[in-house]
Amino acid sequence: MNEVETEIDVQNTSEQSGTDRVLILILRAAAFLCFAGWTWVHYYWEAPYGILLWQDATFEFASEQGVSWDEFIGTGTNDGWLQTWVSRITWLYFAFTIMTVTVRSKSYLQMAALIGGSGLLTVLSYAKYVASQRQLPMFLEHGGQMLAPILLVTALLFGARHRATLVVAMVALVMTFAGHGCYAVGWWPTPGNFYGMISLSLGVQYETANVMLGVFGILDFIVCIAIFLPYVRRWAIWYAVVWGFLTALARPVAGMSMSLNYWGADQYIHEAVLRAPHFLIPLYLAILWRRDLSATPTLAKPIPPSIAPADAVPAASA
Template identity: 30%
Template sequence: MNGRPYQLTQVIKLFQWICFMIFISRAYQHLFWDAPFRTLLWDESLLKGFIEFIMPISWVDYVTSPATDTVIQDLIRLNGLFYLLCAVISVFLHKLKPAWGYVILAGAFSLIFLAFLYTKEKFFNIGQFFEYSIQFSTPILLFVLVFREVRLAHFITATKVIVALTFICHGLYAIGYYPRPGSFVDMTINTLYVSEAVAHSLLFIAGLLDFIVAVLIFIPLCARPALYYMVVWGFLTATARLTANVYADFFWSSLHQWWFEFTVRLPHAMLPLAAIILITIYTRERYQMTFKT
């Protein structure tokens, strides 16, 4: 990282650890739990004709076959191993050749595909897809930081857009534009010990605040306070996965199920933090030249 200010090298390390958390969380999910591959591979309207053309079985036999389910589960686990590789590469990317960076980009596109599967599962609500913006975009940002020239001001803007998309789409669910997930309500009740009615009201207010801060981060005088709010709120929403779902009576089994739901959302706090650091560097140093490995 020769030629970079010390603060920027620290930012790169932060981006590396954000990517590590995203990839290791998805790796754990795919290796030990499940991923929505079946929402595509069991889509009768999309695949029935193709399956019956290439295979000597009916669609019913295909979807009910234990062998089919085994193949799908093996694909999920294979994807988990790929995410595990991406997690390791993320930590050492600044020391590796550019070819390894393309593995990280492939990981990003795999995360985009995963976001698509979750979106399909939610009847193609576009907000569902862009709620994962931080998760599938951060590896791309890391690749750019390490292997490409970029003007710092442009990079900060791109980071803000990614953060804003994530918070806006989260807010669309919180205010009820899309059906408010029962898990949101349950986490609010179990974490804050409030009634269901109060939980719905709090989520509506939180959704409005998501929209407000998503705008404020583009206003120079308001950007840092809004980003600090995002750091705190991102951390709290990630932590809620643990406080609402991990129980002392069966601590390890519930932690096994929910820890990766916490770590995969920590980047919702960490990327706004990275944006704060980048803005501080930009305003303090007026460092407007391009930076390059």
């Protein structure tokens, strides 16, 4: 019987190892796509740091470095001191994007760098929070993006199933869905693009979109609570996967058009890409929490005669 148990343990360990690799791959993809999307924003558009940097304190700092006012503000596009330094951040985001692919469990320097990348994402989210007149949900809904690199590092350092990794993932999910829910139910002024995405994607009027947003907002809060309840969290987390994917996809679906240059892909695809953590982090939790039935079919398999115990062999007929 010991040989049977050993075979079962080996098979279960192999299956668990394979699942762990999938979990790491999902977290790696979440961090990679988030950084890749924001790299495009920095390179092609303009990062939202202006609200933080166009201040007297920034000019005073530049003056201390010997930078004149004309050099500070520039004379055209991307030629001022501030614009030049902001554009250079693009290469940091590009480096972080590459690191999400190359980092391994012993790559401590890359892990430290990715934590720094998470800090940059936090600064970026804070800038959007300030630009929104300090509306708390604006900062909260970026939780999945801010924590995606830390989640990958935690999984590599401690393991994909470790409690620390699980806690970071749950915090990221709650922040994202709570932030979105606060806007959807109207506790803070609902952004106009929320109505626009629903109306354009589903072809409904404002009144219907408003009702739908209220329902979706309530479901956001239900998800935030349900993931802490073992008996219902599997259903809630799969809803979070689908809803996170649809809200990310809604940007290009509502915005892209055949009449635009490149069909508008340069304007909207990255909006879905950088929101990948919104559905990949729930997918990580969904796989982690799936009902593990592997032991049942394994035990139910016929025991090979070579290792079957004596009492398992049927007695010879008289």
